[in-house]
Amino acid sequence: MTAEVMRVQTTLPSDWIEAFVGEFKLNLLDAGASCVEHEAIQSMYKWEGKVQSEREWRIVTTTNALHLEAVIEAIVEHHPYEVPQLLTWPVTAHSSYAQWIHS
Numbered sequence: 001m002t003a004e005v006m007r008v009q010t011t012l013p014s015d016w017i018e019a020f021v022g023e024f025k026l027n028l029l030d031a032g033a034s035c036v037e038h039e040a041i042q043s044m045y046k047w048e049g050k051v052q053s054e055r056e057w058r059i060v061t062t063t064n065a066l067h068l069e070a071v072i073e074a075i076v077e078h079h080p081y082e083v084p085q086l087l088t089w090p091v092t093a094h095s096s097y098a099q100w101i102h103s
Helices: 019-029 069-077 095-102
Strands: 003-014 035-047 052-062 086-094
Touching: 003 019, 003 035, 003 069, 003 095, 019 035, 019 052, 019 069, 052 069, 086 095
Parallel strands: none
Antiparallel strands: 003 052, 003 086, 035 052
16 A cells, blocks of 8 residues: 655755754754655756856655645745755655654
């Protein structure tokens, strides 16, 4: 059996120490996220017409549809970037994991 849950992704600056990343993640848990993961990544993007290449933290959150908007609002409220990456998508999860996310 499977069920749907929501994933939300953003990035944070690499100069944030783990404690700042942890505080950001706690804000997402307080907003209704069930799980928040982070990892170091290398990003390449165009900003104001120039190609940038920087290390960042990727933050991926798992939540349910009921808490999705609150999690997004928490990201926007606590994010340091002028235009943060904010991606959401539904995923199919094993029923026991999905049940935990929805509880």
